[in-house]
Amino acid sequence: MPHQDPGFETDHNHQHCIQQALDTARSLCRERSLRLTPIRELVLKLVWQSHQPMGAYELLPALADAGFNSAPPTVYRALEFLQEQGLVHRIASLNAYVGCPHPEHPHTSGFLICRHCQRAVELDSAPVHQALADTAADVGFEIEQEMIEVVGLCPDCRDEESRDA
Amino acid sequence: MPHQDPGFETDHNHQHCIQQALDTARSLCRERSLRLTPIRELVLKLVWQSHQPMGAYELLPALADAGFNSAPPTVYRALEFLQEQGLVHRIASLNAYVGCPHPEHPHTSGFLICRHCQRAVELDSAPVHQALADTAADVGFEIEQEMIEVVGLCPDCRDEESRDA
DNA sequence: TTGATTATGTTATACTATAACAAACATTTT
C-alpha cells in the first residue's frame, strides 16, 4: 500500500515522496512504451525536491551542473513531456511546475496554494467537480479541462500568522 | 433592472454590454472617489470590445491610435487599476484580460472558456464555492482567493463540431 | 545496415511584465 498524500503535513518523509514519484514515473513510462530519458528523469526529480512549485528557469542551473545542455528548450521539452504524461502540473498563476502525486490516471489540476510558504497541494474533490459539472451543464458548456488554483494560508502558516498578530 | 449576463448567447446586443460596463465603471469610480481617466476608460472599453479575453499587447495599437503613449507600462497600469476595482479580471491560463460584468461587489474569478471561439463567460456558482470551502476546511486551509478556469466548448461551438464530425 | 522516428543541442527570438525615474497634471492648503 503506497503512502497517502502528505497534504500540508510538514513532517512527512520527503525522500519517500521523491522516490515514489520516480518509481511511478518509470513504471508508467514502461507501460506506455515511452522513454524516461536522463534529462526527463532529472527534471522530474528536481520538480519533486519540494512541494513548492518551481519555475522553469530555476531548474536550468541544476541541469547544467549535471552536465546537460541547459538552454531553455531543454527544460521546457522535458516539462512538456512530463505534463503530457500527467507527471507534473503547471500552475498558471505562478508560471511554475509541481509534481503530481498520482499520475496513473489523467485528471484535471486543482491546487491549494499557500501564499506564505508557497507549498501547493493537489485538491481532487468530487463535490467540486460535481458542482462544476452541474454549473457547466446548466449553460450547455462541455468541460474538457479544469484549472482550479486556490490561494490562501495552509494550516501551519495560518497558525503562525495568528501567533504573530 | 439591468440586463442579465449574456452568457454564451451569440445574438445579444453587445453595444449594450459595453455601454453598461462604462456606465457602471463611471459611477463606481465616482462613489469611490477614484479617477477613471481617459486612458483607463479607453482600456476598459477595448477590453469590452468582445467577450474574448485580450492580451495586454493587443491593446497597445489602439492606445497609439487614440494618441496616447503606448509603451507597455501604460496599458499595464490601466489594467492594474481596473483589476483593483474589479472592473476587469486577468485569466492566468491565457495571459489575457476580460471585462467583469458585475464589478460592484468584489468576488473571485471563475470562467468558462471556449477553446474554439475563445469567448469567456464568468461563472459564479454558489455550489462550487461551497464545495471548495468544504474541501479547504477539511484540511485546515484558509481560502483567500479562488481562480477557476474551465476550458471546453461553448454551446454554439459544440453544435458546430458535431455537425462537422 | 538502412531508413524512419524520436530526442537533444544550439541559436535566435517572441511574448509577457515590471523597475526606475522624469514630467505633467490634479488637489489641497496656505
Added chain:
DNA sequence: AAAATGTTTGTTATAGTATAACATAATCAA
C-alpha cells in the same frame, strides 16, 4: 493665486517566461 502634495502619465531600459527553427545524435523497426 501660489505653493506644497499626491497622483497619473511619459519614457527608457530590462527582467522573466516561452517557443521557433534547424542541426546533430541517439534509438527503434524493417
